[in-house]
Amino acid sequence: MAEAVLITTDDLEPAVRLRAAFEAQQLRVELLAPGESLSDALAEPVLVVITGGLRERRARALITAARERGRLPVIGLTEPTEPTGRDICRQLGLSECFPKPIEADEVALVGKRLVQREELREITGIVGDTEAMEEVLERIVQIAPVNSTALILGESGTGKELVARGIHALSPRRHRPFIAVNVAALPDTLLESELFGHEKGSFTGATDRRKGFFELANGGTIFLDELGEMPAGTQTKLLRVLEEREFRRVGGEESIRVDVRVVAATNRDLRDQVQLGHFRRDLYHRLNVLRIDLPPLRARREDIQRLIDRFIQQFSAEHDRSFVGIDPQALQILIDYDWPGNVRELRNLVESMVVLAPGRVIRPEDIPADVRYRRRDSLLPVPVTPQPQVSSGAAQLNSGASQLNGGGSFLPAAPSPEMEFILRTLFDLRVDMEDLRREFEVYRSRQHEGGSIPSGPLPFGGYQPIPIGLPVAVETVPHEPEPPPREEGTIVFRPGMTITQMEREAITAALLHSRGNRRRAAEMLGMGERTLYRKLKEYGIEE
Template sequence: MARSKMAGTVLVTTHDLPLAGALSDGFRRQGYGVELFTPTEVVAAVDEPVLLVQTGGARTPASRRHARQAAELGVPVFAVTGPEDEASSPPGVSASFGTPADAEEIVLVGSRTIERDRLRRATGIVGDTDAMLEVIERIVHFAPVDATVLITGESGTGKELVARGIHALSRRRHRSFIPVNMAALSESLVESELFGHEKGAFTGAIDSRKGLFELADSGTIFLDEIGEMPLQTQTKLLRVLEQQEFHRVGGERLKRVDVRILAATNQELEDLVAARTFRRDLFYRLNVLKVELPPLRRRRGDIPRLVDAFIREASERHDRGPFQGIDSEAMEILARHRWPGNVRELRNLVESMVILAPGRRIRAEDIPEDVRRGGGALALVPTPASDRVAADDGLQTLRPQLELLFRTMMEMKVDIDDLRRDFEEFKSEEERGRVLVGGPRGEVASTQPAGGQGETVAAGELPPAVDVGDSGPERPSSDPGPSRVDPRSEGGGVSMLVDVERDAIAAALRATGWNRRRAAEILGISERTLYRKIRKYELGEA
C-alpha cells in the first residue's frame, strides 16, 4: 500500500548493516521515510518519527537511551534479539524478533503497528489488547459510510470516545459533532431540544429556536443513553432516520437535514423492546452497525498504557510536570482491581493521585485504601478437576471455568508455589490441634463417589489467597459431581491447580503455534512469566 510522503520516518539502527539496508528498502517501498540511526543521535531530533528498529545490541547503553527517548514521544520500539534475550524482552521494547531476522516480517509488522498508532491518535482510543484492536478496526470500517452505528457497553467504557473517533475519520469531520445525553433531558422538553420549536408553541416559547438536529446539519449527532428516550420521541426519531425530515414543535413546515446518527446505550435494548418501552422498528433501524465496548476488567493488558496516558494528561492539566509516572507496585495494584466504573473510574483516580501525591511519582501508599485492599479485585473461584482440558485439545476447547480460573490466578499474581507453602502451613497448624480445613461448618465431610474406592474429603474452606465464592446449584443425588480432594493429602488441591495452570499454558502455546508473545497476551501474563513457567513445567514443542 503506497503512502504519502508525510507518512513519517522509520529509524533503523546501524548495528547490523546488511539488515539495516534491507529494512530501509522495505520501509521505503511502503511509503515511509527512513533514517539510519547511529548511537550518538537523538530520536527527538528526527522529523516525525513513527518507529525505531534496533537491529542489534538492544541492551547497550545507547539502545536503552534511544528506547527511553522513543517512549517519551510515544514511538514504538522493535528489537532484533539474541538467545540471551529469550527470558525477557529488553527494556522499552514493544516487539522482539529473533535471529536470523526476517526483514520482510519486520516491515510487515512495523507497517501495521504504525497504522494502528495513527488510528489510535486519530480516535483518541488507547489500547493494545485484541478486544480494543477489534474496536479500532470497526471504527475504521464504519467511519467512511453514513449508516447508523449503535455503540454498546457498560457505563464508563468510552462510548462517546468511540463516537468521536467515528466522526473524526468520516467525511463529516469538518462539520459539527453534537453529543446529547438523553438521560439528562426532561421528558417535557426533549422534543424541543432535539427538533426545535416555533414561537408560541408552548408557554415560555417566546421565540423560534433551532433544535440539535438542525445544529448538527451536515455533521454528526450522538444520542447517548438512547434507551432513555420517551416513546413519543422515538417515533419522530424513526422518521428522521428513514426520511431525514421532521417538524419543529408547534411547526407546520417540514425541516430537512443531512445528519449522521450515532447512538449508545449501557442497557440491553432487546429487553426494552420486550418490555415495550422501546420501539422494535427503531431498534432495528439503529442496529445497522454495532460496536461493543469491553469492560476494563476484560482488557487488563491496556491498564498500564491507560495509566501512563492519564498521568501525562493530568500532570499537564494541573501543572504537575515533570511527573515521573508510577512505580511497579502501584501499577500492579491498579492492574488487578476490578474497576466497576471502568475507564472513567481509572481516569478519575489517576487524576486525583497526580494532584495529591506528595512526590512526583505515584506510589502504592498514594492509592486509596479500598483499592489497595483489593475490594474490587476479582475473586478466585474453584474449578472442578473434571473440567480440566488436555493440552493437545487447543485453546479453543478450554472450558470457561478453567479459563476464568487461570486468568484470575494470573491477574491476582497467585503463584502455585505460594499456595503450596500456604497449604503446608495449614497442615502443620492442624497438627498442632487447629482444625482449619473441613466441611461447611468446620466438620469433615466425606462422600462415597459412585463406583469409587475409599473416601474423599471435601474442602470447605481454603487459605486466604483463595476466595471460594458461590458453590453453585445443588446437584441431584444421582450425580455425585466432581471429586474434591483434601489439600492436605499428597498431590491434593495444589496439584489440581498445578494441572490447570500447566494445561492452560500448553493449550495457549499450541493454539498460537508456540508464538510466546501471542500466547502471553492470551493468558494475560508477561513473556518473562510465560518463559519461566515453560521451564518450570518442562513444556516443549511436540
C-alpha cells in the same frame, strides 16, 4: 515537515509497486535506499515498510528506531521461503507481515489503516494495546468513512463517547459539527424540543423559535448517548429522521431536511429493552447496522498500566505536580481491582491520587480503602491486626499471609493452606449470618405490615450468598478497618470518610431506595437530575 510512508528499496520491484499503491491511497511516499536510516528521511515517517532482509542488521536497526519514536508502525515483507504468521511477525517487532509475492493494493490498504489507527489514538487520546482495543480501533477506522448509522455498546465509562468522536474525526464530516447529546440527562419533556427544535409558542416558555441539535449538526455527526433511555415518542421521531432524513420542530408544520450521521450509544442491553417493549424493534434494527462493542476494563487488564501512566502524566501537568509513577505493589492493587466504573473511575482515581498523595510516586497507602478492599483476588474480609515484629506468635500465624515491604507495612501474599481454611470458614460463617439477619428482617417487616406470617420455614433463597473467591479482602495493611456491609438505604459513616465519600454513599443509597429511578433519587437528595447524573459519572456509580 510533511508526513510520508517510508519504503526501503531492499527489494526494488515490490517497493516500486507499493509506492504506486500508497500514492493511490493519498499517502505520500519516500523511498529509503540501502544504508539509509529513519533519520535520513526528509519527511516525518507515519509508516515504515521493509521490503527485504527482515532478519538482517539494518532491518533490526530500523525496527528499533521505529520503536524509539513511540508508536511508528512497521510492515515487513517476508520471502516465500521464510516462515510467516502473526507470531513471527510479533517476534520481529513488526505490526504486520506479508509474504512475497505481495498484492500491493492489499498491503497499502492495511498500511493506511495502521496509519489511521495511530492518527485516531492521537486525536482522541484513546489508550489501549490489547487485542480487544486494537479491534475497536480497527472498527472505528472501517466505520468512519461511510455514512451509515453506528451503534456503540459498552458499560458506563468504557469510552463510548471517545469512540464516537473518533468516528467523526476520521470521517469526511470532520470539518462539520459534532454534537453530543446525553439522552438520559435531559428530562423527557425537554428532550424532543432539544433534539428537533421548537416553534415560538409551542409550549409554555417557548418564547422564540429554536433550532434543535439535529439542525445544528447538519452536515456533521450527532452522538446520542444513553439511547436506551429514550422515551417512546422520541424514538418514533428518531426513526423518521433515520429513514427519511427529515422531521418537524415541536409545534411546527414544516418538514426540515437534514444530513446528519447518527452515532448512538448505550450501556443497556437493547435486545432486552426490545423484548420488554421499552425500545422499538424497527429502530433497534435500523441502528444496529454498524456496531462496536467496547470491552469493560476488567476484561483488558493489560491496558491498566498504560492508562495509569497516561493519566499520571496528564494530571501531574494539569495540577502542577511532579509525579514520576506508581509503586509496583500499588499498580498490582489497581490491576486486581474490578473497575465497575471502568476507565472513567480509573481516571478519577488517578487524578485524586495525583492531587492528594504526599510523595512523587503513588503508593498502596495512597489508594482509597474501598478500592483496596474490593480487590479481585484477595481472599477475605477479616481484618488482621498488623504485627510490627514478624517474630511474635501471632505474627507467625500471619506470616503465611503477608510479607513485609521496604516501607515497613504488611502486604498481602498467598496465605498458607491452614490459614486460608480458617479464614474461609470465618468468611462463610459471616456470609451465613448476614443472610440470616436479612431474611429475619424481611420476615419481621412482613409481620409489621400486618401481612400473613408464613407458618412454614423462613423464606430462604431470596438472597444470593457471595461466592467464595469474589472480591473480598484479607487486609493486613495497618490502615482503615474493613468497611461494614452496606444495607439497602443505609449510609454508614466511618471515621476518616470525607464529605465526597459520604455523598457517594448517599447517592448509592438513594438509588437503591428508589430502585434506580433517578428522578426520585434526585428528589430525595434535594439535587437536580442533571447534578445527580453528573455525580453518577464522576463517582463511577453503576445503577
